[in-house]
Amino acid sequence: MASVYATESAAAQRIRAAAIASFAEFGYAGTSTRQITARLGMSAAAMYPHFRSKEELLYSIALEGHRAVNDAIRAADEPTAPYSDRLRSVVAAFAEWQARHHQLAKVVQYEMRALRPEHFRAIAELRHQTTAMLTTIIAAGVQAGEFLADDADDVILAISSLCVDVCRWFPSRTHRDPVQLGVAYARMAARMVQADETSDHRSRPGNGV
């Protein structure tokens, strides 16, 4: 994936990529800045012009990851489509992103507690945007009678959780293709709001439901 920081130097991008690989493998606490720069044949001091600390590096990675997820989801949404199509597209994009960028996603999902409070708050705001996109579609779909969900908050939580967990196990023996995984997860999400069911019923008027 290209960096979201267009103005970033090539060195900063290499440091970030090495940090993602190390944090994903050993965890944030289990990685020193020295280990990261050693991977690149740099001295530890060579990092500081780009990132002032290991925490700054994590924050930069967290920003990149969360912005990229939000961009992918936003690009997948077609606000004029039926709600069930919108839900499927957005869930497919979300799951596919987690699969395609599973190392970055792992850092983004599992290491947030290591951020300083003001950085944590900035990232929490970006995470909120992801949930808000799902919430908007599901709430509107329920309102319009396209979805059945008297427990919309639980459904939103479960769909987000399902997509996020992809980065823990992807790839597996049964799933190695991010696109196919996205399609499969979109189908699950539609079932969670009983979207298939509802549209089946709508296409068969008079069945009493």
Next chain:
Amino acid sequence: MASVYATESAAAQRIRAAAIASFAEFGYAGTSTRQITARLGMSAAAMYPHFRSKEELLYSIALEGHRAVNDAIRAADEPTAPYSDRLRSVVAAFAEWQARHHQLAKVVQYEMRALRPEHFRAIAELRHQTTAMLTTIIAAGVQAGEFLADDADDVILAISSLCVDVCRWFPSRTHRDPVQLGVAYARMAARMVQADETSDHRSRPGNGV
């Protein structure tokens, strides 16, 4: 939770509990045996009669966690009940366990790569048993026409993944009660195999489905 090792000394249990807390907070790679024993006011050498290495300690925790999950799921299953009831009970127990023991679960789910190959294989066998219980119920339910799932493997993956991810985020603002969470997740799982739907249809004969 009581240790699954009935014969284990009180010291070994305290070491294990301290290790779970440290591994959950800092990761396996980010925790030294010295840090674990320091939490307990012990010397680092005091650990070795109980666990020969940090890896042995992780393996012991992984065994405890995986056996406890499997016991919880097995205890929840009622093999003579309808498949949709069995699925709900098992999923509720699985999600509830991940919530109730989220620190232990986090270590069990995120640190497995640090195990030696023979230990990893032993744990993989226990993980396989968890999946096998879900698989048995879902396959039989599909066979009996209680569940609709032409993509049973994806459904099994998604239900497992949903339950496992609980340990990443629990507790949250909306979910602080493991039992209620279990009930909510059981409902999602039933929707994923369209169990509600199917049973509704069965109770209304003649609707053409």
